[in-house]
Each structure stands twice: as C-alpha cells, then as structure tokens.
Amino acid sequence: MPNFPELKNDLFLRAARGEVTERTPVWMMRQAGRYLPEYQSVRADHPFFEVVNTPELASEVTIQPIDRFPLDAAIIFSDILVIPQALGLEVQMVSGKGPHFPSPLKTPDALNRLDPSVADTVLQPVYDAVTQTRIDLNGRVPLIGFAGAPWTLMAYMIEGGGSKSYRNARRWLYEHPEASHELLDTLASLIADYLIRKVEAGAQALQIFDSWAGLLGPGLYRTFGIPYLESIVGAVKDAHPNVPFIAFAKGAPYALPALATAGYDALSLDWTMSPETVRGEVATDIVLQGNLDPCALYGSPDDIRRQVQHMLAAFGPHNHIANLGHGMHPDHDPAHAGVFIDAVHELSETMRAA
Amino acid sequence: MPNFPELKNDLFLRAARGEVTERTPVWMMRQAGRYLPEYQSVRADHPFFEVVNTPELASEVTIQPIDRFPLDAAIIFSDILVIPQALGLEVQMVSGKGPHFPSPLKTPDALNRLDPSVADTVLQPVYDAVTQTRIDLNGRVPLIGFAGAPWTLMAYMIEGGGSKSYRNARRWLYEHPEASHELLDTLASLIADYLIRKVEAGAQALQIFDSWAGLLGPGLYRTFGIPYLESIVGAVKDAHPNVPFIAFAKGAPYALPALATAGYDALSLDWTMSPETVRGEVATDIVLQGNLDPCALYGSPDDIRRQVQHMLAAFGPHNHIANLGHGMHPDHDPAHAGVFIDAVHELSETMRAA
Numbered sequence: 001m002p003n004f005p006e007l008k009n010d011l012f013l014r015a016a017r018g019e020v021t022e023r024t025p026v027w028m029m030r031q032a033g034r035y036l037p038e039y040q041s042v043r044a045d046h047p048f049f050e051v052v053n054t055p056e057l058a059s060e061v062t063i064q065p066i067d068r069f070p071l072d073a074a075i076i077f078s079d080i081l082v083i084p085q086a087l088g089l090e091v092q093m094v095s096g097k098g099p100h101f102p103s104p105l106k107t108p109d110a111l112n113r114l115d116p117s118v119a120d121t122v123l124q125p126v127y128d129a130v131t132q133t134r135i136d137l138n139g140r141v142p143l144i145g146f147a148g149a150p151w152t153l154m155a156y157m158i159e160g161g162g163s164k165s166y167r168n169a170r171r172w173l174y175e176h177p178e179a180s181h182e183l184l185d186t187l188a189s190l191i192a193d194y195l196i197r198k199v200e201a202g203a204q205a206l207q208i209f210d211s212w213a214g215l216l217g218p219g220l221y222r223t224f225g226i227p228y229l230e231s232i233v234g235a236v237k238d239a240h241p242n243v244p245f246i247a248f249a250k251g252a253p254y255a256l257p258a259l260a261t262a263g264y265d266a267l268s269l270d271w272t273m274s275p276e277t278v279r280g281e282v283a284t285d286i287v288l289q290g291n292l293d294p295c296a297l298y299g300s301p302d303d304i305r306r307q308v309q310h311m312l313a314a315f316g317p318h319n320h321i322a323n324l325g326h327g328m329h330p331d332h333d334p335a336h337a338g339v340f341i342d343a344v345h346e347l348s349e350t351m352r353a354a
Numbered sequence: 355m356p357n358f359p360e361l362k363n364d365l366f367l368r369a370a371r372g373e374v375t376e377r378t379p380v381w382m383m384r385q386a387g388r389y390l391p392e393y394q395s396v397r398a399d400h401p402f403f404e405v406v407n408t409p410e411l412a413s414e415v416t417i418q419p420i421d422r423f424p425l426d427a428a429i430i431f432s433d434i435l436v437i438p439q440a441l442g443l444e445v446q447m448v449s450g451k452g453p454h455f456p457s458p459l460k461t462p463d464a465l466n467r468l469d470p471s472v473a474d475t476v477l478q479p480v481y482d483a484v485t486q487t488r489i490d491l492n493g494r495v496p497l498i499g500f501a502g503a504p505w506t507l508m509a510y511m512i513e514g515g516g517s518k519s520y521r522n523a524r525r526w527l528y529e530h531p532e533a534s535h536e537l538l539d540t541l542a543s544l545i546a547d548y549l550i551r552k553v554e555a556g557a558q559a560l561q562i563f564d565s566w567a568g569l570l571g572p573g574l575y576r577t578f579g580i581p582y583l584e585s586i587v588g589a590v591k592d593a594h595p596n597v598p599f600i601a602f603a604k605g606a607p608y609a610l611p612a613l614a615t616a617g618y619d620a621l622s623l624d625w626t627m628s629p630e631t632v633r634g635e636v637a638t639d640i641v642l643q644g645n646l647d648p649c650a651l652y653g654s655p656d657d658i659r660r661q662v663q664h665m666l667a668a669f670g671p672h673n674h675i676a677n678l679g680h681g682m683h684p685d686h687d688p689a690h691a692g693v694f695i696d697a698v699h700e701l702s703e704t705m706r707a708a
Contacts, residue, residue: 127424164516167649167683174420174653217626217647217679219664252570254628274608293571296519299528315442325571329521336445 002050004202012073013142015321016205016244016266018285020325024320024348026073026313026341027144030327031065032077036334038064047091052078058129059136066141068334071132073141073205076198077272080148080209083190084157086122088115097161104160108172108179116190124192127201134202145196147201149210149249150187150228151221166215173216173224178268180224188228192235199240206247207268208232214251225249226258246289250326253278260286260342271296271325275314291325297336304336309345317351358556366427367392367496369675370559370598370620372639378666378674378702379390379426381498382696383622384681385419386431389688392418396565401436402447408433412483413490422688423695427495427559430552434563436503437544438511440476442469453514458514462526462533465569470544475531477548481621499557500594501549501647503564503603504582505575506543508534520569527570527578543584546589553594561622562586568605586618600643604680607632614640625650625679629668642669645679651690658690662697671705 004318007013008209012025031037039061042051051057062077081091081099092100105111134143148156155169163169171179171346194205208229216225233245249255256267269278269290296307311322322344328337366379387393393415405411416431417613435445436454446454460464481603490495501512509523517523526534546668549560552678553632562583570579584648588600602622603609610621623644665676676698682691 006404162518165680167685168645170649171652172655174647174649214626218628220647251605252626254626272568272606272608274572293524293528293574295524295528298525303528328518331521 004134005023005137007139007142007204009072009141011046011319013204016246016287017242018265018287018319020318022349023352024317024322024344026322026344027071027073028065028074028324028328028337028340029075030053031071031075031337032061034330035328035332035337036064036068038068039141047077049091051103052082052129054123055129062133063136066137069338070345071141071341073144073147074125074133074137075144075148076133076203077205078126078129078146080153080211081156081195082126082148083148083153083187086116086119086190088113088196089119089157089185099156099161101160103287105183106159108176111179111183111186114186116186116239119190123197128198130198130201130203133205142206143202143206145195145198145201146207146209147191147198149208149213149225150184150191150224150232151213151216152209152211153187153191154183154214155215157183165203166212169212169221170215172254173220184224184228188231192232193290195232195236196239199236199243203243205244205246208235208247210247210249210252212251212253213249213255218254221255222258223251224251225237225255226262229259230262237263237264244287246287246321248272257281258293266321266324269325273325275311279316285319287319287321289321289323290315291323292340294324294326294329294332297324297328297340299336301336301339304339305343308340311346312348312351317348322348324334357397357487359491359498361493361558363426363495365640365676367558367598369476369673370600370641372641374539374618374672377706378671378676378698380676380698381425381427381429382419382428382678382682382691382694383423385423385429385691387682388684389682389686389691390418390422390587391688392422393632395620400657403433403445405414406483407479409483409486410626413487414420416487420491423692424699425495425695427498428487428558429498429500429561430480430487432480432500432704434500434507434565435510436477436480437502437541437548439542440470440473440544440548442467442472443511452508453510453515455511455514459512459537465533465537465540466539470540473544477551484552484555488558494675496558497554498557498559498561499552500561500563501545503562503579504538504545504586505567505570505579506565507541507545507564508537509569511537514546515621520566524569524574527574531636538578540586545636546586548584549586549590550593553590553597554661559598559600560590560611561602564606564609566599567603567609568603568662570606572608575609576612579609580616580644580670582614583613585604586608591617600641600675602643620675622677623679629665633670641673641675643675643677644669645677646694648678648683650685650704651678651682651686651694652689655690655693659695659697659701662694663701666698666701666705672700678704683702
C-alpha cells in the first residue's frame with residue numbers, strides 16, 4: 001500500500017466503528033454529480049465512463065463536493081456497473097436515460113458469455129482512481145469505496161437497464177433458480193475481490209448498494225440476497241477486519257436484521273424506513289446511516305433544518321452517520337445541500353451538549 | 355338501484371366481511387388484461403379508453419377471466435386515471451409505455467385548470483359499465499369497483515406518466531405543501547363520490563389502490579396519505595356501511611396500522627410484505643388480501659402449488675382473500691394463473707379439514 005497522507009478528519013471512521021463522537025458525521029450519496037455545475041463542466045468534455053476510468057478526472061469530481069462543503073467523507077466517483085463490464089458485458093451510459101446493456105443476459109445459456117479473464121484489465125483504472133484520489137484528498141476526509149450487490153447487478157444484467165419492476169430478472173429467480181445462483185455466486189466472488197483490492201488501493205471504508213433489494217420480499221431475499229451479502233462481508237472482513245463496511249438494502253426493511261448479524265458494521269436506511277423501528281430490530285452496536293428524504297432538499301432552508309433536527313432525534317446521537325435516504329437529484333440546489341450538511345454539524349453538537 | 359340477478363357465489367363477500375368460510379376466495383389484480391388472448395383480440399379493434407368507456411366492451415373484458423377460471427370475484431375493467439380525466443386533464447394510453455399526460459400539473463397555478471364540472475359526463479360511462487357488467491355477470495360472482503388513492507393520482511398528474519421516483523410529485527409535498535393539500539382534498543372528495551356512485555351503479559365491493567404509497571415513508575404518508583384515505587372510507591361507509599372496502603397501499607408497510615383503524619374492512623398486501631408481521635400489527639378482525647409474487651407464476655406448476663401452500667399457511671385459513679401481491683403481467687401464461695386459482699381452492703379446503 002502506498003504511503004498516504006495522514007488523515008486529519010477521522011470522524012466518519014470513528015462513528016462507523018461505533019465509537020462515541022463529538023458530533024454526527026455527514027456525507028451524501030451521489031454527492032459528486034450532476035447537481036454540481038463544476039461536475040457538469042467536467043462532463044461537458046468527457047463521457048461518463050471516461051471520467052470513471054481516468055484517475056485524474058475521477059479524483060477531480062470526487063473531490064469537488066469536498067471543496068464546496070464541510071463533508072466528513074468522500075466516495076470514489078465510479079459506477080456499480082463496472083462489475084458487469086469486468087465480466088465482459090458492454091454497458092453504455094445513455095444521457096438522460098441511464099445505463100443500457102446492448103446485449104443483456106436473456107437466458108441461462110448467456111452465462112457462457114461471461115468472461116472474468118478481462119476483470120483485472122477493466123478494473124485496474126478504478127483501483128488507480130482510488131489511489132490517485134486518496135493522494136489528492138491529502139488526508140482531508142476518508143475515502144469510501146463501493147460496489148453493487150450481486151442481486152442488483154444481476155437485475156441490470158438481465159433487464160439490460162433501468163426498469164420499474166425488473167420483471168425479467170425476477171422471472172429468472174423462479175424459472176432458473178440454479179442459473180441464478182450460479183450468476184450470483186460469480187458476482188459475489190468478483191465483488192469481494194474487487195472490494196478487497198479497492199481497500200488495498202486506498203479505500204478506507206466500503207459500502208455495498210443493493211438498490212433493488214426491495215423488489216424481492218423476505219422469502220426471495222433470504223435465498224438470493226442474504227447468502228451472497230454474507231459471503232462478501234466474510235471475505236472482505238477476513239482480509240481487512242478494521243475497514244468499516246456499510247450495507248444499503250434499499251426498500252428492504254426485512255433485510256436489515258439478517259444484514260446486522262452478517263458482519264456489516266453499519267446499515268444505511270432509505271428515507272421510507274423508520275430509524276426507531278430498525279433500531280428495535282438490530283443490535284445496539286450496529287451503526288445506522290441515513291436517511292433524510294432527498295426530496296426534503298427541495299424545501300426551504302428552515303424546513304430542511306427542521307427535518308434534520310427530526311432525523312437526528314430519531315437516530316439518537318450515537319451510532320449514527322447522517323446521510324440522505326438515497327442519492328442527490330440532478331435538479332437539487334447545491335445551496336440546500338449546504339444547509340443540510342451545516343444543520344447536521346450544528347444540531348448534532350447542540351444535541352450532545354443538551 | 356336496478357333489480358340485479360341473485361348472487362350465486364358470495365364467498366368473496368362473506369370473507370371480506372370477516373365471516374368464517376368453507377374455503378379461501380381468490381381473485382387476481384389485473385385478471386382482465388393483456389395476458390389473455392381474448393382480451394388482446396378485443397383490444398386489436400378498440401383503444402384502451404374506448405374499452406373503458408363502452409359498457410358492452412368493458413363488461414366483455416371484465417367477464418373474460420370469469421369465463422376462463424373459477425374466480426370468486428370480478429373487478430370492473432377500468433383505470434384509476436379516469437379521475438384526472440374527470441377533472442379535465444387529458445390522459446393518453448401509450449401502447450407499451452403506459453399513461454401519458456400531455457399537460458401535467460407543473461406548478462400550483464395549474465390547479466386552476468382543474469374543472470370538476472366535467473366529472474359527471476366523464477364518469478357516467480364508467481357507472482354504466484358497472485351496471486352493464488353486473489347484469490351480464492348474472493350473479494356468478496360479485497363485482498368489485500375501484501379507484502386510485504389521492505396521492506397516487508396526484509403523482510401521475512404532476513409527473514405526467516410513469517416514473518421511477520415520482521420526484522416532481524414528491525417535490526411538491528415539500529415545496530408546495532398547501533397546494534398539495536388542496537389538490538389531495540379535491541381528489542379525495544371526487545373519489546369518495548365516485549366510489550359511492552359506483553356502488554349505486556352495481557359494485558358490490560370496493561378497492562382503493564395507492565400504488566405509490568411506498569415512495570412517501572411514514573412521515574409524509576401520515577400527512578399526505580392517511581387523512582385522505584380516512585375521509586374517503588368515512589364518506590363511503592356513511593353511504594354504504596355494508597359494502598366491503600379494501601385498501602392497497604403498495605410498498606408501504608408503515609401505512610397498514612393506520613389504514614386498519616381508518617374503517618377499511620380489508621388490507622391488500624404486496625408480495626414483499628410478510629403476512630405474519632402485518633397480522634401482528636393490525637386487529638384480528640381485519641381481513642388481509644394477497645400476496646403471491648406475480649413473478650411466482652413464471653415458475654413450474656409444482657412450484658406454484660408449493661408457493662400457494664406457503665402463502666395460505668402464512669395468512670391462516672380465515673380473514674384471508676387470496677390474490678397476487680400486484681397485477682398480472684402481460685407475458686404470464688394463462689395456464690399458470692389457472693394453477694394458482696385451483697391451488698387456492700384445493701389447498702384452502704384441505705387446510706380447513708386438517
């Protein structure tokens with residue numbers, strides 16, 4: 001591992017490890033992105049995956065929100081779909097429409113098309129981007145690495161892009177359960193290896209995004225979700241036991257008790273989950289992350305502060321990392337993101353003093 | 355009210371009222387629809403809203419699944435978006451894409467465009483379709499009438515069609531809370547009146563669909579969802595206390611305890627909700643409806659029977675109406691729907707004998 005600059009703000013890492021902190025750390029999912037004019041100006045000259053795969057550009061856009069706001073963590077600018085790319089599938093980012101797979105997996109036969117031999121070549125630029133960003137951050141805040149969860153990646157690989165119900169992917173689970181397990185197993189191994197190598201490249205914490213967990217329900221998630229999230233956290237923790245690892249199972253409150261015992265340090269809640277309810281269902285030493293409705297940032301500054309106060313009270317002062325319940329939207333006003341971040345800082349200090 | 359034919363199969367109505375029944379009644383959301391070749395053949399000659407607004411055609415497609423399967427209820431073929439149409443908004447059904455509003459509500463000013471004076475004219479064909487269908491059903495099974503919930507209709511009216519996050523509609527709730535309440539109130543009054551008149555036209559039970567309830571989370575739903583669902587059930591029950599009324603708050607487990615005390619007889623669960631969990635949170639006399647994953651119908655007949663057995667056991671033999679957790683999909687095999695229906699009949703009788 002390179003000799004990285006010393007970390008000056010370790011608040012996020014201490015909170016993620018369950019330590020008592022002087023205030024609540026805060027970052028925002030998709031904090032580097034289209035709502036920032038400085039990001040738009042980079043993207044004007046460079047397509048999405050060029051930014052992901054060019055360490056200097058990835059570092060630049062990762063650090064943009066750190067320059068603008070007093071955030072407590074950076075998250076590497078990348079995409080969960082680099083893993084399908086690392087298995088040889090083509091993924092295009094269509095402006096205004098999202099990801100598109102020209103050749104999705106239609107039937108189990110298509111699993112033969114997956115070619116893990118290209119993984120190292122495809123993923124090396126991501127590792128290089130992590131290292132470059134860690135150097136460029138110069139210890140200002142810790143750097144989070146991330147990956148998509150096996151089921152979520154499977155959903156994209158079969159559906160070929162965004163979908164309301166991911167019906168074709170869910171169909172596989174019922175119609176081709178063995179092939180589904182084969183695909184999920186391939187993905188889980190690659191993801192674990194990818195996250196381990198991201199840590200070795202400089203990531204100081206990890207988050208796994210199961211964006212479509214909420215489509216499965218408790219039964220299917222127990223069979224096709226949890227086992228793979230267990231194997232990933234097991235492998236990563238074997239290699240790097242002290243790197244905080246956060247799981248985000250969007251829309252799946254039923255997933256949280258099992259994830260809490262699987263080995264994850266923290267669970268990220270979407271905006272529809274009740275912090276009090278989740279806290280009652282998981283061990284007290286599990287850190288919870290979240291969960292302001294991103295749409296709350298459309299409200300007035302006073303309303304945002306009121307919502308932050310409400311959120312902080314619901315989570316309690318400790319074992320909490322403040323965040324949104326999902327990513328920033330392209331039409332968000334950066335000033336309102338600033339109000340959110342400042343409110344977490346101020347109100348969480350006041351709360352501890354009370 | 356016309357003198358309708360005598361009802362021969364009242365199993366669904368008895369179960370919906372909480373009576374002990376000899377077997378579990380079953381129907382399927384979107385049981386009249388594209389998966390049926392006989393429906394496709396009607397649609398080949400008639401656009402979607404022509405079918406909705408032509409009593410003979412609406413009756414024909416409503417009864418198609420009753421002719422094919424031993425279902426215990428029919429649901430009038432219609433659409434939740436007739437209510438926005440009744441307020442003067444244009445709604446087109448775009449083949450393969452779903453509903454489209456050429457002029458959605460962009461800002462609160464647009465509320466002035468709503469014109470409830472057209473409601474009677476727009477909705478009369480739906481009432482006529484209900485009456486015609488009730489006559490044509492000849493008492494074989496009861497006829498269910500339905501409406502969309504205020505929030506779900508508001509979401510479509512602002513977004514202008516389907517959307518992954520209904521971000522613009524959710525933005526209104528934060529940015530224009532008063533205008534949001536005004537719109538929801540207008541919708542709730544019209545919906546209550548519409549459902550009352552559907553009963554007077556011949557509907558023997560009602561269901562309200564809050565398809566996007568799951569996007570709000572507990573706080574927003576308490577403010578912008580529940581009060582309007584309470585006022586609707588209150589008005590309908592004042593007029594027709596003995597007509598069973600089912601609420602379906604898709605994706606919103608947090609909504610169920612409040613809906614259970616609001617006056618609804620039954621709650622419909624989507625496929626991600628656990629019947630055991632919900633049963634623990636609502637009174638024992640509330641009837642639960644659901645909730646097989648529609649994608650389970652892609653499995654083999656043996657798998658479908660196994661899933662039905664599992665579902666029946668999870669709900670228990672009484673206070674349950676068997677259904678899917680969401681609507682039928684266009685690529686479903688009608689034969690597999692038949693397996694589902696037969697399995698409910700057979701296994702629910704066996705269960706009671708045991």
